[in-house]
Amino acid sequence: MQIVFHGQNAASFSEGFADLVGETAQIRVLPDTLITAADRQAYAEADVIVGIRFDKDLPRPEKLQLFHVPGAGYDAVDLRVLPASAVVCNCFGHEQAIAEYVMAALLARHVPLADADRKLRQANWAHWAGALERVHDELAEKTIGLLGYGHIGQAIAARAKAFEMKVYVANRSTVAASSTVDRWFPLDNLRDFWPSADFFVVSVPLTAETTGIVNAEAFSTMRPSAVVVNVGRGPTIDERALYDALRTNRIAGAIIDTWYSYPSPQHANVLPATLPLHTLANIVMTPHMSGWTLGTIRRRQKTIADNIRCRVDGRPCVNVVRPALT
Numbered sequence: 001m002q003i004v005f006h007g008q009n010a011a012s013f014s015e016g017f018a019d020l021v022g023e024t025a026q027i028r029v030l031p032d033t034l035i036t037a038a039d040r041q042a043y044a045e046a047d048v049i050v051g052i053r054f055d056k057d058l059p060r061p062e063k064l065q066l067f068h069v070p071g072a073g074y075d076a077v078d079l080r081v082l083p084a085s086a087v088v089c090n091c092f093g094h095e096q097a098i099a100e101y102v103m104a105a106l107l108a109r110h111v112p113l114a115d116a117d118r119k120l121r122q123a124n125w126a127h128w129a130g131a132l133e134r135v136h137d138e139l140a141e142k143t144i145g146l147l148g149y150g151h152i153g154q155a156i157a158a159r160a161k162a163f164e165m166k167v168y169v170a171n172r173s174t175v176a177a178s179s180t181v182d183r184w185f186p187l188d189n190l191r192d193f194w195p196s197a198d199f200f201v202v203s204v205p206l207t208a209e210t211t212g213i214v215n216a217e218a219f220s221t222m223r224p225s226a227v228v229v230n231v232g233r234g235p236t237i238d239e240r241a242l243y244d245a246l247r248t249n250r251i252a253g254a255i256i257d258t259w260y261s262y263p264s265p266q267h268a269n270v271l272p273a274t275l276p277l278h279t280l281a282n283i284v285m286t287p288h289m290s291g292w293t294l295g296t297i298r299r300r301q302k303t304i305a306d307n308i309r310c311r312v313d314g315r316p317c318v319n320v321v322r323p324a325l326t
Contacts, residue, residue, distance in 0.1 A: 001025045001312070004043055006051035007032040013050060013070050013301050020305035032265065034059065048308055056081045065324075066311045068304050072151075073233070074321055075206060084325035089307050089317050092151045093299030094291030098231050099155035101290035102201055103163070105229060105255045106144075108284075110137045140164040145197030147214070148204035148232060149175055156201055157181060168197055187213075194221040199229065206233035214238065219245035226251045231290050234259040234272075243275040246282050253282040257290045 003025050005014040011029045034040045044059035048066045053076035064086040074090050116127040144160045146153040149171040157167045157180050169175045170185040170193045185193040204210045214237040239260050245251050259272035307317040
């Protein structure tokens with residue numbers, strides 16, 4: 001079996017992969033841009049491709065049996081031009097890491113460990129207990145609003161409950177009240193959702209329906225103390241609306257991990273937004289790192305390897321985006 005890992009992102013999952021699928025598999029790591037004839041031939045002859053994109057400009061792998069995205073998003077994969085013989089699958093396994101990122105980001109706003117350490121090293125007891133002016137806040141009894149309740153939203157909810165928070169969910173499908181979820185809002189009517197919570201975590205996929213779903217109207221009805229976290233896709237939050245809400249202190253802050261602009265081979269060092277969000281003091285900016293942990297890589301490697309074995313054995317794959325058409 002010819003297994004190709006295409007591009008830098010996919011290559012991250014190739015180390016030690018032979019141990020998961022067996023020595024008979026031939027594994028090749030190819031660059032993002034297939035320049036040489038040998039690279040293009042290897043791609044065209046692949047039985048399995050692990051990659052984040054596919055389009056008509058890539059060599060056509062006529063005998064392809066499985067195209068596996070090593071992540072959740074497959075918006076860069078043109079399903080219409082993939083060979084009909086291929087099953088297309090994606091991966092999750094990042095929800096644990098992203099949930100930890102969200103809770104760490106929220107805790108950092110409430111428990112000033114770094115600032116307390118820095119000041120005490122200078123004999124400054126600014127955060128010493130015993131006076132109201134030195135008190136800091138906590139997450140318990142706060143309300144977290146989850147826009148999206150898939151793998152990521154569910155993992156965040158479980159951790160938020162461990163911190164004794166209230167959990168409100170806005171989702172396309174109904175979510176019943178439970179020991180984890182206190183209240184549900186329909187995704188097509190968010191008017192009552194936006195004023196309801198202290199924090200909002202956006203994890204919905206990017207679709208025509210969700211593009212700009214967090215807009216100027218949403219920010220206008222949030223509490224002035226609200227904080228917005230985006231770990232889904234950048235354009236689910238309207239960039240201009242986010243910038244204006246932060247610049248005018250309409251909300252208290254934002255923690256953004258997914259963006260509007262990304263590096264390319266031609267432009268490696270780019271700012272992640274077209275507006276000057278980087279000049280604002282009330283935003284924490286991280287480079288799409290929330291789900292990128294060793295645990296995520298291990299879990300996704302296992303999913304990919306399991307699906308390869310399923311395809312070889314003629315068994316159904318998991319996380320199927322598109323079944324084989326022939």
